[in-house]
Amino acid sequence: MIEITLTAWQMLVVKLLIILIIVPVGALVGGYVLHKEMAHMQHRLGPMYAGGWHGWAQTLADGIKFAYKEDIIPASADKRVFSLAPAVIFVPVLLLYLVIPIDRNLIVEDLDVGLFFLLAIGSVGSIGVLMAGWSSANKYALIGALRSAGQLIAYELPIVFSAAAIAMLAGTLSLVGIVEAQDWPFILWPPGLGLALFLLFLVGAMAEMALPPFDMPVAESELITGPFTEYTGMRFIFGFFFAETAHMIAFAAIGTTLFLGGYKPIVPWGPLDVIPGVLWFFVKTSFMVFLLLWIRFSFPRLREDQLQKFAWKVLIPLSLVLILVTGAWVLYGP
Amino acid sequence: MALDIDQRLEKARRPGFGIGLLKGMAVLLKHFVKRNDVIQYPEVKQDLSPRTRGVIALKEENCTVCMLCARECPDWCIYIDSHKETLPAKREGGRPRKRNVLDRFAIDYALCMYCGICVEVCPYDALFWSREFEYAEYDIRQLTHEKEKLSDWMSTVLPPIELEDGADIPGQPTKAVTAESATPSVETTAASPAASAPDTATSPAPETAKPAPGLAEEVKEQQMDSAAKPEAEPEVKRDPEGTVEEGTQAEVEAKTEAETPSTPESTAVTQTPSTPAEPAPAPTRPAPKLEDLEPAEDAYGRVLDEQTKAGSSPQVAEARAKVARVKAERALTQARAAAPTDTAPTPEPSGTPEATEPEQGSVAPPDEGTKGPND
Numbered sequence: 001m002i003e004i005t006l007t008a009w010q011m012l013v014v015k016l017l018i019i020l021i022i023v024p025v026g027a028l029v030g031g032y033v034l035h036k037e038m039a040h041m042q043h044r045l046g047p048m049y050a051g052g053w054h055g056w057a058q059t060l061a062d063g064i065k066f067a068y069k070e071d072i073i074p075a076s077a078d079k080r081v082f083s084l085a086p087a088v089i090f091v092p093v094l095l096l097y098l099v100i101p102i103d104r105n106l107i108v109e110d111l112d113v114g115l116f117f118l119l120a121i122g123s124v125g126s127i128g129v130l131m132a133g134w135s136s137a138n139k140y141a142l143i144g145a146l147r148s149a150g151q152l153i154a155y156e157l158p159i160v161f162s163a164a165a166i167a168m169l170a171g172t173l174s175l176v177g178i179v180e181a182q183d184w185p186f187i188l189w190p191p192g193l194g195l196a197l198f199l200l201f202l203v204g205a206m207a208e209m210a211l212p213p214f215d216m217p218v219a220e221s222e223l224i225t226g227p228f229t230e231y232t233g234m235r236f237i238f239g240f241f242f243a244e245t246a247h248m249i250a251f252a253a254i255g256t257t258l259f260l261g262g263y264k265p266i267v268p269w270g271p272l273d274v275i276p277g278v279l280w281f282f283v284k285t286s287f288m289v290f291l292l293l294w295i296r297f298s299f300p301r302l303r304e305d306q307l308q309k310f311a312w313k314v315l316i317p318l319s320l321v322l323i324l325v326t327g328a329w330v331l332y333g334p
Numbered sequence: 335m336a337l338d339i340d341q342r343l344e345k346a347r348r349p350g351f352g353i354g355l356l357k358g359m360a361v362l363l364k365h366f367v368k369r370n371d372v373i374q375y376p377e378v379k380q381d382l383s384p385r386t387r388g389v390i391a392l393k394e395e396n397c398t399v400c401m402l403c404a405r406e407c408p409d410w411c412i413y414i415d416s417h418k419e420t421l422p423a424k425r426e427g428g429r430p431r432k433r434n435v436l437d438r439f440a441i442d443y444a445l446c447m448y449c450g451i452c453v454e455v456c457p458y459d460a461l462f463w464s465r466e467f468e469y470a471e472y473d474i475r476q477l478t479h480e481k482e483k484l485s486d487w488m489s490t491v492l493p494p495i496e497l498e499d500g501a502d503i504p505g506q507p508t509k510a511v512t513a514e515s516a517t518p519s520v521e522t523t524a525a526s527p528a529a530s531a532p533d534t535a536t537s538p539a540p541e542t543a544k545p546a547p548g549l550a551e552e553v554k555e556q557q558m559d560s561a562a563k564p565e566a567e568p569e570v571k572r573d574p575e576g577t578v579e580e581g582t583q584a585e586v587e588a589k590t591e592a593e594t595p596s597t598p599e600s601t602a603v604t605q606t607p608s609t610p611a612e613p614a615p616a617p618t619r620p621a622p623k624l625e626d627l628e629p630a631e632d633a634y635g636r637v638l639d640e641q642t643k644a645g646s647s648p649q650v651a652e653a654r655a656k657v658a659r660v661k662a663e664r665a666l667t668q669a670r671a672a673a674p675t676d677t678a679p680t681p682e683p684s685g686t687p688e689a690t691e692p693e694q695g696s697v698a699p700p701d702e703g704t705k706g707p708n709d
Contacts, residue, residue, distance in 0.1 A: 041362040045372045298358045 015108040019097050023246050030245040030289065031059035037293050069233035074137050077230065081135035086231070086239025088128030092121045093243050096250040101176045103263045103277035114175040115167055118254060119160055122208065125243070126152040129217070132239065133227035144226025147304055148210060148217030154311035155207035155214070161319035162201040165193075165326040166258045179262035186261040190329055193322065198259045200319055205251040206292065207311070209244060213299040216307055252288035253281075260284045339642055339651070346648045384492050387448050388467040389479075391487035392439055396460035399434035403452035403461060411445035412452060413438060413478075441484060443469070444477040462491040627669055633662035 006014065032047070035058060039046025051057025073082055099114040101107040111117050126149050133145020167173050169190070170181035187194040207214035217226040225231075228240045256262055261284070263277030302310065337345070349357075373380050382388075399416040415438035421431040453461045464487050471477050479487075502508045628636075637658040641651035 037366070040370060041366045043365045043368070043370065043372075045370060045374070048374065294359060294362060298362050299355065 012109070019094065019108060023094055023097060024242065026249050027242045027245040028059045028063065030249050031062075031241070032056060033289065034245070034293055035059075037290065038297050041294070041297050063237060066233050066237045071235065072230075072232045074230050076137040078135035078137075081131050082230075083235070085128050085132035085135060086235045086243075088131060089125050089243045090128075090238050090246075092124040092128075093246045093250060095121045096247075096254070099175055100250070100253045100257060101179055101262055102281050104176070106278065107176060110174060110176050113173050115163055115173045115178065115258075118175075119156075119163060122159075123152075123156055125247075128239070129227050132231070136227070136230040138230055141227050141229045144217050144229070148227055150304075151207055151210065151214065151217060151307060151311075154308055155204045155315070158200050158204035158311070158315045158319045159208060161316075161323050162197045162204065163258060165197050165323055168323075168326050168330050175257050175262075179257055179264065182261045182264065184261070184264075184266070184268050186264075187259045190333065193325060193329065194259070196318075196322055197326075198255075200315065200322065201255060201259065202291070202295075203315065205255065206295065207307070209247045209251060211244075211248070211292065211296045213296075213301045214307060215301055216304045248292055249285070249289060252285045252292060255288045256281065256284040260288070339638060339648065343648045343652055382465045384465075384495050385463070386465045387450060387463050388465045389443070389469060389487050389490075390441060390446070390453060390484070391462045391464050391491050392441075392481065392484035393460050393462065393488055394436065394439075394481065394485055396458045397436055397439065398458055398460075399436050400457065402455050402457065406451045406455045408449060408451065409445045409447055411442040413440040413442070415439075436481070439481045439484065440478050442478045444474050462488065464488075464490040465492065466490050627665050628662060630659045630662040630666065634659040 032055075036046040036054075047055025047058035049055055050061045073079055096118060098108045099111050099117055101110070129148045129152070130145050133141045133143075133148070136142070166178060170178040172178060172181070183189070187198045210217050225236075225240065228236060231239060261280075263281040265272040265275065265280055266284075399414060401414055404410075404412040404414045414436070416434050416436050419433050419435050421433055423430050450463065453463055466487065469477075497503065634655045638651055638655040641654050642648075646654070
């Protein structure tokens with residue numbers, strides 16, 4: 001083995017480069033998985049031609065196509081804000097990957113406030129959406145932006161509360177600490193509570209990423225692309241497509257870290273320890289992605305008022321109740 | 335099945351919170367894991383059935399330029415030009431023959447809607463369906479196929495398909511015609527020696543009462559005739575083109591041959607006044623009597639019970655019971671309308687002496703009304 005000694009800063013730079021490479025590649029693969037899964041669930045085949053074997057290069061081809069599209073900024077748009085909005089949406093998604101542990105020792109930076117960092121960074125995207133919609137000088141984009149902002153704010157709370165409950169159960173905000181505190185059976189313990197928190201997180205995450213059935217801001221058949229209607233080419237890809245897919249994978253990873261046991265083996269059976277944690281993490285994240293997409297393809301979208309009602313009248317009271325229950329469990333339970 | 339039918343219907347309508355969501359997800363998962371049989375055209379082509387309607391092909395030698403196809407085409411997409419030629423007489427002193435010569439026969443496939451009326455209506459079998467559909471062009475003018483191209487398409491026409499059991503045999507009058515020309519023909523063919531013995535033994539009595547089985551017997555008998563002439567059938571099957579009409583002609587000849595031995599007998603039989611041959615012309619059912627009909631609600635209950643016993647789902651059972659109820663109601667109103675002189679159904683049994691006295695006419699209610707309080 002070649003011994004490489006790097007300073008902490010150099011190590012950090014290497015890790016950031018890895019993230020910068022892996023995340024877009026992951027988004028490409030995620031996009032391909034999306035197309036194929038949707039296709040097979042609808043009893044058809046999906047991309048088959050791009051790249052020769054079952055269309056594996058489809059998203060790559062799409063990305064290249066978008067790269068040489070004309071970059072149009074509407075004449076009455078606010079140029080600076082318009083150009084910055086996709087960055088404000090995309091960069092926080094990249095930052096999410098900094099604190100997710102792939103294995104016990106494989107993490108970019110194990111922050112002591114890792115969970116808090118995640119939730120805080122995750123909220124920055126809402127500003128980007130508002131910027132995009134407002135600066136587009138397009139009524140419908142603005143409507144999409146306002147709906148999106150309202151939705152993101154409303155559904156942040158279930159995510160925050162379920163994550164907070166997990167932090168209470170684990171006793172730490174560090175993500176590695178949370179994974180270490182979990183044991184088999186992962187979401188089935190505490191009985192009922194774990195599952196309820198998981199579902200709460202799932203619903204909140206779907207709404208946070210504007211996935212159907214919560215995709216009213218995007219509402220493709222009604223608002224075209226909502227806040228991103230005026231975006232073309234690379235701005236569109238980075239602000240919309242990459243952000244959405246990378247965000248989905250990030251939330252899948254966060255979900256596995258918080259609820260499914262991260263890099264731990266599924267069953268604590270001796271012989272399974274040979275399999276590296278990275279592989280377990282990968283398997284669990286893939287399952288989460290599959291689950292998110294599966295729900296996405298199954299249901300029609302909620303109307304904006306139904307969406308808001310569901311958040312404020314159902315999910316948030318429920319999450320408050322669950323926080324109380326979790327607190328009681330931590331104090332008086334085993 | 336501990337719940338009764340109403341409870342089960344209610345449960346089917348409201349399956350409970352979230353069950354519908356999970357069922358939807360289950361459907362998607364089922365399709366996800368199921369084998370996918372998408373046909374990836376153009377690398378893989380679908381197996382088309384023999385009656386697939388693709389392009390229409392022309393057999394020039396059969397066309398007599400009768401113009402029926404051009405007339406009947408709803409789109410007016412067939413363009414025909416012709417001229418008449420005079421040929422010398424065949425015999426000494428005969429009249430010169432006139433012939434139609436086809437100059438131009440074109441079908442404009444940009445207009446054609448593939449309805450098939452031209453193929454159906456052509457009396458000389460000059461137009462045929464083919465299964466070809468890959469003739470898209472870059473220029474719309476290339477979509478008008480002329481005579482030569484239409485004749486080229488003939489090489490893609492399939493041989494005719496075998497007839498199903500009970501189908502009308504080409505060259506023979508259709509079943510509807512034979513039914514109307516009633517039983518004499520049925521009886522003669524039944525009595526003919528070509529028919530097998532068991533059929534004739536049972537034929538006279540049931541045939542008068544039920545013409546339908548007699549028809550089936552006749553058709554079966556004709557098919558046995560055609561089986562008895564094996565050379566007609568394979569001829570039709572083996573030659574792909576051109577022998578369609580030859581085959582039918584052969585069949586017609588075969589039939590007439592089979593029937594000639596029976597004609598002396600048929601004339602003999604028809605001379606006797608065929609007393610059993612009173613054809614029930616159209617089997618009309620007598621109108622059902624009012625008392626025989628069941629009330630609508632009973633029909634509903636009965637069908638519901640039958641269906642649930644047979645294992646239908648609650649929604650299906652309910653729907654069929656409703657249909658039965660509507661039908662029963664209709665029958666009741668029909669029967670009531672058909673029998674206006676009947677007295678209204680009595681609410682009390684007619685045994686009571688008080689009820690019979692005022693109800694001598696059809697107007698019972700006013701008498702009853704005046705009688706009531708005084709009783």
